[in-house]
Amino acid sequence: MKKLTINILFGSAFFCLLQAQVGIKTQVPSASLHIEPSSISSPTGMDGILIPRVKAFPAPQAKGHMVFLFQHATLPDGFYYWDGTAWVTFLSTFNRTFDDAIYVVTGTGYSASGNTENTVLFNTLKAFNPSGFSVSGNQVTVGKSGNYLISFNSALKKTVGTVNENRAIYTYRIKKNGATILTTSNSLTNEGTTATSVALSGIVALAQNDILQVTIQKTTETGSSVYTGYGTNCITMTYLND
Missing domain, CATH: 2.60.120.40 (Jelly Rolls)
Structure with missing residues (x-):
């Protein structure tokens, strides 16, 4: 019985990998990866996505590779992504005193x-x-x-x-x-x-x-x-x- 259960679970996981879309906490994903919160109106601390946190940049794999850099020797904490040539920081704030300039x-x-x-x-x-x-x-x-x-x-x-x-x-x-x-x-x-x-x-x-x-x-x-x-x-x- 234990062997049968393992086979069933493995088969289910393999079937999920064949799907074009993956849903977490939803049976009807509407994107390649669709994650539903525990509650839309009252989310908990477990809701959201935690991007990998690193103290140094990893070897980039492809354009769009993203990490959260912290405690770096010279660079500020924040999200960075690989643009194909260099690691680029996300624009965290944009201050403009006047729009009518x-x-x-x-x-x-x-x-x-x-x-x-x-x-x-x-x-x-x-x-x-x-x-x-x-x-x-x-x-x-x-x-x-x-x-x-x-x-x-x-x-x-x-x-x-x-x-x-x-x-x-x-x-x-x-x-x-x-x-x-x-x-x-x-x-x-x-x-x-x-x-x-x-x-x-x-x-x-x-x-x-x-x-x-x-x-x-x-x-x-x-x-x-x-x-x-x-x-x-x-x-x-x-x-x-x-």
């Missing part, structure tokens, strides 16, 4: 032409939560201190001038409280009618109530000094951290 300021045109330093025009601010931020007189008031990724784009064109005049260089300056913090240049060809665009970006530390503005200036003595804004001027300020 993007501020877009737009406008059209420049204040004037000529060789003087002219103002790039802005009049509209768009943000999920613009509290503290404003745009007035083509200047942007910063509403929150922190590090920002500032991106600027604009374009200019000339519609008059001789075909054979020299190439003209134009310099854009992003200023904080009147001091230049980012700058770039572009140029117009010597064609009679032509246009060009510019893009500029950088990471800048800003304080609440700082004032931002953008200027354009023709910085060569030859070439066209008669130009105008072409399309939309745009400053995008993305808050990174404080």
Whole structure:
């Protein structure tokens, strides 16, 4: 009888291994491995899965191999998985002070032409939560201190001038409280009618109530000094951290 019981148990175990799905505490598994708790509403300390806990990484077997590392000499405790190249920690927390971190300021045109330093025009601010931020007189008031990724784009064109005049260089300056913090240049060809665009970006530390503005200036003595804004001027300020 004992031999028969062992054979029956062995046969049952072998039959279970042949199944496509395995259920623990359930007769109808709905996944490759389906584990039901002792109680959904009142689980006990025996419910859940205990991932292997190790003090050093084992030899990885395949992508997705997972362990819980603890008491390691240099690495923090936590879950790690093998991505095929290295052991990667799970992201345990993600702190972001603001989700509404993007501020877009737009406008059209420049204040004037000529060789003087002219103002790039802005009049509209768009943000999920613009509290503290404003745009007035083509200047942007910063509403929150922190590090920002500032991106600027604009374009200019000339519609008059001789075909054979020299190439003209134009310099854009992003200023904080009147001091230049980012700058770039572009140029117009010597064609009679032509246009060009510019893009500029950088990471800048800003304080609440700082004032931002953008200027354009023709910085060569030859070439066209008669130009105008072409399309939309745009400053995008993305808050990174404080």
